[in-house]
Amino acid sequence: MKSAEISTNWGRIAAFFLGYLGLFVLAVPALLLALFQRQAGSLDWPPPAAVAGHGPEWAVADGQFVDAARLLGAAGPVVDARAVVPGAEAAAAAVNPDGSLAAAAVGAGDLGAALAANYRVSTQGPDGHVTTLDGMQGRLMAEPGRALIVLGMDKGTAAARADSVAALSHVADVAPRVASPAQRAAALGFVGFWAALQLFLFPRAARWAGLRAART
Structure with missing residues (x-):
């Protein structure tokens, strides 16, 4: 068996x-x-940009830019700048090691004028090129609902920083x-x-x- x-x-x-x-x-x-x-x-x-039709780099959540460092092309610390931009739902600024700076804001009111006043812009050309009372040069972009400024101690430094600022990229014109x-x-x-x-x-x-x- x-x-x-x-x-x-x-x-x-x-x-x-x-x-x-x-x-x-x-x-x-x-x-x-x-x-x-x-x-x-x-x-x-992340949630869509606060202003409809803008790229994902402008996305805002809880009063903060979701990725402020990418938005500003920051190589240095990013700080909340709502206190110096009246009417801003979200605002951020960064000062970089090369001496350049960038700031952006979304919300109500004339945000372009608020950024220009905060950074003491003295002249502004029709193409958005600006100079400040401190001798800095750069670009100010202002549209209804949002504004961005990029400055450098000279035009070359400002242009180099602008190349890394995602908010100035036109690759993604529509939020996902x-x-x-x-x-x-x-x-x-x-x-x-x-x-x-x-x-x-x-x-x-x-x-x-x-x-x-x-x-x-």
Whole structure:
């Protein structure tokens, strides 16, 4: 009489890790979320810019620029400048090691005039080129709802700093499409449901994969 032997079912183990964990738990929800973002808009991008139609570098959250260093092309510390820019919803300034500086603001009021006054602009050309009472040169960009100034001790320094200022880039003229709060809530609800489902399915799938086949 032959005795029964218990063998490990490697096929089930492979199916558990590759099929259940790899495909069902990870790949399927990732694919569904990617398709959802394609239709609804990005779920993980910062909020759209405070002024509609501007690039993502102008994005504001809780009264602060989301990425002020990129916005200003800062090589030095960035500080909150709302106290010196009346009417600004968000304002930031940076002084760089090369002596150049940059400041930006979004909000209500004449922000261009506020930045010009704060940095003592004495003359301004039709192309936005400015000089200050301190002898600095640079560029002032002012539009309804936003303003930006870049200054250097000479025109070359100011131009070099302007090249690194994301706010002066025209590559992205439109803010990325971002999912609405309701769409974000729907995506979060899907993730929560999927995680709860795994609490029910995972122990059963693991038990199934751990069953050993009997052979005689």
